Every structure is written in C-alpha cells, then in structure tokens.
Amino acid sequence: MTELVDATRTTGAAPAGARVSLEGLVRTYGTTRALDGFSLAIEPGEFVALLGPSGCGKTTALRVLAGFERLDSGRVTVDGRDVSKISAQHRDMGMVFQSYSLFPNMNALNNVAFGLRMRRQHATQRRQKAGELLELVGLSDQASKYPHQMSGGQQQRIALARALAIEPRVLLLDEPLSALDAKVRAELRDQIRQLQQRLAITTVFVTHDQEEALSMADRVCVMSAGRAEQTATPAALYSRPTTSFVAEFVGVSSRVPVEPVDGSVVLFGERCRIRASDTGLPNGPLDALLRPEDVAITLDETAKPFVTHKSFLGATTRVIAQVDGVAVRVDVRSDVAADIELGARVRVSVVSRDVLVAERSVTNPVSPQ
C-alpha cells in the first residue's frame, strides 16, 4: 500500500480532477439519434458510470467528450471552459478502449511512455515515469513484454497505465472489462476503483453491466435512447428508481397490475402510496414495479397464490409466486425458503407502503428469473 501512495505522489497527479459538464448533447447519424439531448454534470474527482443497453449512445457520449465525435448541438465544458473547438489531441483526456488498443509494435513500457514521448519528455524521465505507472498497476515485471505476449487482463491494465501516464484531466473508459473473463473482471474492477480514488481523477466509465456500474461508481447515469433516464448514487438508483425503465433495467422488478384509488393504489389488498411515476400519473391502467425485497410471502393454505419456481442465490432464495396469473419475484432467507415447496399456497404482502407505478404493459411472462 505504501508503494502505491509513493507512486501516486511521484506521478504528480493533480490533487483534484476536473469538473465536467455535458449539456444537451445531440448527435445524429443519418436518421439515428445516437444522442438526443443528453445532459450530465460530473463533479471533480467523481467516478460516474454510463449504464444502458447496447446502442443507447454510451460510446457516442464518451467519444464526444474525448473529442472524437462532432456534436450537432449541445456543449461540453471542462472546468467551466467550452472544449468543443479543442481537438482530441489537445484535450488531455486519457482513454481506455474495449480491447486491442495497445500498440503492437511497442513493449509495455513504451506503450505507457507513448503519451510522454508525444509531450517531448526526456527519455530517461519518461522511462522512469512509465516504470512507476507499471508498478501502480502491478505489472513491473511485464515491462519488456509485447502486447501479444500478455493476457487480456494484463493488456487492459497496461492500457490503463498508458492513459494515466499523461496525467489526464478526465479518465474515460469504454467497456474496458467486457472482453475479459469473470474472475479477471472482478479483480480489475476493484483495482480501477482503488486507483481512481487514490488519484482523485474525474472518471467516466461506460458499461452495459449493471453490477459493474453499481459496484464501482459514485453515481450511475442510466441511459436510454440517447438520453439520461436517471443519474443517482447506486443505492438511490436501486431503491428509488424514478422511471419504469430504470426500475426494470437496474435490478429485478416484478410488474403487478394495480387499481388506482384517488392518488394511491391497492396492491395485494393493501392501500399503498404512489412514490413516483414516469410522467406524472398516467391516466390508463397501472402496474406497480416491485423489487424482490419489497415483497414478503408467508405460508398460508387458505391463500390463492402459489409458488412456481425457486432458485437458490446463497443467503437468499428467489421464489416466484403466481398471484392472479402474474409472476411476482420474492427474495426469502434461504433457511426460511427451505420449508417452502413448489406449489405451496402463500400469502403475498408488500413490505414498503409506497410503490413505483408505470403505465400498464401487457407482457408479464411467468418466467424463472
């Protein structure tokens, strides 16, 4: 650990990262609106994850920030200054790509030193600094290896060191872990997060993996169709999603049809407050969106709902109960779940008395998830 701290000091990283603001970004490709009024404000030193399904515009947003893409309209500022006219070459942003971005003709050390060479640093100086960065990512012993001689995980760590070497004002990562296997991915996730906190560098991390986003970021910006749906801390995003898209994209939600009764809804026979909804209160029929831990079940032979699936998750077991033909996912402590058999009659109730509602959607497959 002390080594890490020393390395940080000698790399002379700026004490605080830059403040970044993306305002009303629009970018169209032909008829595709890759970015459709995307806005996001990032605090100095903050780690923000852009999370969303494939094609929602995450990469485009990152590339706009890096200076690789033009904007149709909107503004990007760094520390209050508009950077639209500044080319990628002069933006001082370190970028880590999905894969295979290391220069194949340079060994690890020279890859890391590349940015310093472009900044005309003296050879001995840049070799020393590149060495420190290799140490920072724990790959000092790989300095003379060429990219093809390294594993995918090692290559990405070198790519990270290379991006950090220029002491960027903002660190940009575009799904840097998606090509790696699960174990390496988890390790690197921790390492990236630790380094980011140590260097206090403003970071934008693109991913379609919600676990990655929730476990790494200070705040997560959920994107859909070129816009920001909700930007919040992982905890807030999970427990208080403001739109049905977020509720269903992040974590697991069950949709249960409910009847509105003057400003509240009746759910499993109980009256619940409406916490939030997509666009005010929709006029038509409604669904409640329930997390597995928002719902409780108890064995009750006289009840109509019954258990259709059970899957063991460790400390908890996910039970699916069928309530009036609708699948409701419930997390139950595994020792309790051991007594609940398939087909058992259960009484279903809500744990919290305020629920997120959305316009009713017709699909509600009874599937084991």
Place this chain on the structure above:
Amino acid sequence: MAPFSIYSFLGLGVPIIAVIYYAFQSEQGKPTLSNIALVTHGSYLLGFENSIVLALITSIVPGILGLILAYAIATSRSATLKRLVATASGVLANFGGINLTFMFIATLGSTGILTAWLSAIHLNPWNFGFNLYSFYGVALVYLYFQVPLMVLVITPALGGLRPSWREAAENMGASSWGYWRYVGVPVLMPSVLGGMLLLFGSGFAAYATAETLTAGTVTLAPIQIGSLLAGNQLAGQENVGYAVGLGMFVVLAVTMILYGLVRRRASKWLR
C-alpha cells in the same frame, strides 16, 4: 505440412538441383567451372546488373505508389469503389506479357494513339528523350501490373491497422505524423517489405514483356537464358543458360535472406 514439403521439393528443389547439375557441366558432360566463369563476366554480368536494377525500380516505385493507392482506397467511405478497385487490381495484376506490350505499343509507341494526341499539343514524349523500347520503357510497362499487385498484397495489412490505435495515439497527444512515425509505419513495415519482395521477384523474372518490347536489345538475365536455351546464338550453349539460371536463383536467395533479416529487425514484436 507434408504435402507442402513435397510440393516445394518438386516445384523448387528438383529444378534447382537440375540447374546446378547442368550449370557445372561442359557440353561434353564433364564437370567444369567455365560456365560459371563465363556468366560472371562481360555481357552476362551486365544482364544480371540490368535485371537487378530493373527489379529494384519496379519494386520500389510501384511499391510506394501501390501503398499510397491502397491507403486512399482503404480510407475511402465508398464500398463500391473498394470493390471496384479490388476486382480491377486482381485483373490488372495478372495482365502482363505480350498482350500488355502491344497495348503499350499501340498507346505510347512512336505512332501510338496517346503519342499522337500528345504531339498534337506539341508534347510528344518521344521528342523529350522517351523511348518505349528501352530499359525505362520496360520499367514503365512493369508499373502497369506491379502497382495493382502491390494494392492486392498490401490491402489486408492496411485493414489490420486498428482505428483504436489511431485514436489512442491522438488521445495521448500524437499528431497524425506522430501516429504514423511511431505506430502506423512500423506496424506496416513487414508487410510493405514483403509486398516489395514479391514485386522484386516478379520484376526480376518477367520475360515475355521485356522480350516483346525490346526484341532483346536490352540486356536482361531472363532474356539471355531464353536465347541461350533456344540456341539462336551459338549451338551447344545450353549449359551457359543453366549457369545464368543458377545466378538468378542466387540473386533471389540473397534477396530473400536480406528480407528475412530486415523483417526480423522490423518486427521483433511479431509472433
């Protein structure tokens, strides 16, 4: 591997052995060094020199032109253009020999169409020292198929340049020059050298084009072999022809060894 070894032996090994065998034999079938002594002097030596210079010119110039053309095509957005050039290159690269020669004579010969047009605007190239039936005329005709050949062999290598390398470089403050100087050119170098080696080989060995165009007035090693084996100079000179053939093998072998060394240096990062 086995089929390839057999193929190499039959296609390359056996002819080499035969050439060596006859090159060191006198007309009467006795072992001798006189054929070798003969072809390393005088007009035969000149033939080798001319062939090597021709091969160098027709590998380096079309090599560079082909590279530039291939790059322009690789970075163009038009898929139609890419397909068109790929097909055209495939056809033109194989369009050599007598047909091509006559096409050039009809176009740029002293009474060719293009020559006529140019002389109408007082730019007749023949008045400025140009001669199609000369060494440089041969080089010009070679350009015609060497450029597309280079396009064919170098296009896959250009496709292997990842856009993310360029963007990573730019991102770290590299100008376009910086990218090419430290990444693009070094990465392409082995393929470019390989392509030029191929051009060198085809320029060094091409026979029909030069023979038809110059009617043997330009001294080139393959033309000398042709006339020696056909026996139209002196009878009983076949073994001298084999000695010239052996010389050509040696030149190609030396070229390939040099290429191997340069490539190894240029690409220690390759597997």
